[in-house]
Amino acid sequence: MTTAADIMHPGAQWIPANETLDRAAQLMRELDIGALPVADPQDPNERMCGIITDRDIVVGCIASGHDPARVTAGELCKGTPRWISTDASVDDVLQEMESNQIRRLPVIDGNKRLVGMISEADLAHHLTDDQLAQFVERVYA
Template sequence: MTTAADIMSQGAQCVPMNETLDRAAQLMREQNVGALPVCDENERMQGIITDRDIVVKCVAAGHDPSKVRAGDLCEGTPRWISADASAEDALAEMETHQIRRLPVVGGDKRLVGMISEADVARTLTDDQVATFVERVYATS
């Protein structure tokens, strides 16, 4: 069985909830990613922020990214998958919630990686990728 750990990108890092958005954007640039999980002081995931969140919800809204905290943009229930879950379960989670990035956590519930669209495209068959794209981008 292929697991979430088999298809994820390793080395994902959290941004602390109290970190400013300008620093979060710098971390995204340094890591060449478009999203970062947001974690509390115990390294437990509280949400995820994207580069688009920073632009639309902060900069375009006239706020100063050096004053707004990453935790301020966390909304809703964070979605994640266990590293030992099947790849099919990971895809189902992404499809059901129409999300393009899925944090992967270990047995201690701490971040161990991230599954992105690129990971899906790299590891699955063309038919699986087509089904995934259709379901994630479907409009209700």
């Protein structure tokens, strides 16, 4: 059985909730990624409290007239964070992403540590054309 660990992009990095959005954007540029999980730096287990995307920074901060050097990642992230465990099946991954209409999904290990991310590109490499078409239809509907 193919698992989330098999299809994820390993080595995902999170950003502390108290870090500014300009730093988040710089980190995204350095890592060549479009999303960062946000973790509570006060939590010894580094629990995820959200996720921010490059689009969130542009639309939710800059286009709204806010200064990304003064707005934190924690202020921008919203909603209930979603994730999947490393041993989840591809069907479970698709279900989580489709039911929540999300395009990126953090992957956690048995110790609840962030170990990777699954994006649309990762899915494209591991799904059949029919599975991918169904995913796109459900997430973008």
